[in-house]
Amino acid sequence: MAVCAYCSNTILFGGISAEGKLFCSERCRESARLLSLSEKVPYRLLIKKLDELHKGSCPKCGGAGPVDVHRSYRICSAIVVSRWTNIPEVCCRKCATKSQILGILYSLCLGWWSIPWGLILTPVQVFQNLRALFRGPPPGRPSVELEHVVRVGLAARIGQEAANPKTGTHRSGSPETAKI
Numbered sequence: 516m517a518v519c520a521y522c523s524n525t526i527l528f529g530g531i532s533a534e535g536k537l538f539c540s541e542r543c544r545e546s547a548r549l550l551s552l553s554e555k556v557p558y559r560l561l562i563k564k565l566d567e568l569h570k571g572s573c574p575k576c577g578g579a580g581p582v583d584v585h586r587s588y589r590i591c592s593a594i595v596v597s598r599w600t601n602i603p604e605v606c607c608r609k610c611a612t613k614s615q616i617l618g619i620l621y622s623l624c625l626g627w628w629s630i631p632w633g634l635i636l637t638p639v640q641v642f643q644n645l646r647a648l649f650r651g652p653p654p655g656r657p658s659v660e661l662e663h664v665v666r667v668g669l670a671a672r673i674g675q676e677a678a679n680p681k682t683g684t685h686r687s688g689s690p691e692t693a694k695i
């Protein structure tokens with residue numbers, strides 16, 4: 516089965532191809548584009564931001580970290596159509612557990628109601644939530660996915676600053692931009 520070149524999720528059907536690679540969503544295609552731009556991000560800045568995010572408090576609940584990228588999976592169906600999604604979130608383990616349990620309940624209530632995809636994919640989405648619940652990113656160090664999030668964020672910011680050098684967020688004298 517095909518796998519998304521950005522998030523490594525299984526692509527069940529279709530996908531978006533760009534530059535010889537296959538992505539599960541438009542979001543992943545755009546992230547991959549920014550990721551390739553992020554080669555310009557200074558390594559020390561990247562490590563600093565990554566460490567701050569990983570050890571910092573959860574952006575969702577404000578509780579203690581470690582913070583990482585956690586995924587939850589959902590499906591809803593109506594007669595002949597099904598819509599299934601995987602939702603990445605930068606949050607703490609507690610918030611992730613909540614989202615994954617909600618994903619299971621959501622899919623079990625709304626997933627089944629189409630033939631054949633609802634019947635086939637509801638167990639798949641429930642299983643993916645269970646796997647994410649028990650085998651999330653290890654807490655000891657930031658995952659590659661979190662590194663990608665930070666890289667993409669920094670690349671987007673650098674891209675913006677390059678596009679609008681006057682209106683960008685560049686402030687002379689700030690210690691962070693002085694290093695670049």
Ligand SMILES: [Zn+2]
Nearest residue numbers: 519522539543
């Ligand atoms: Zn993807």
Ligand SMILES: [Zn+2]
Nearest residue numbers: 573576607610
């Ligand atoms: Zn949280």
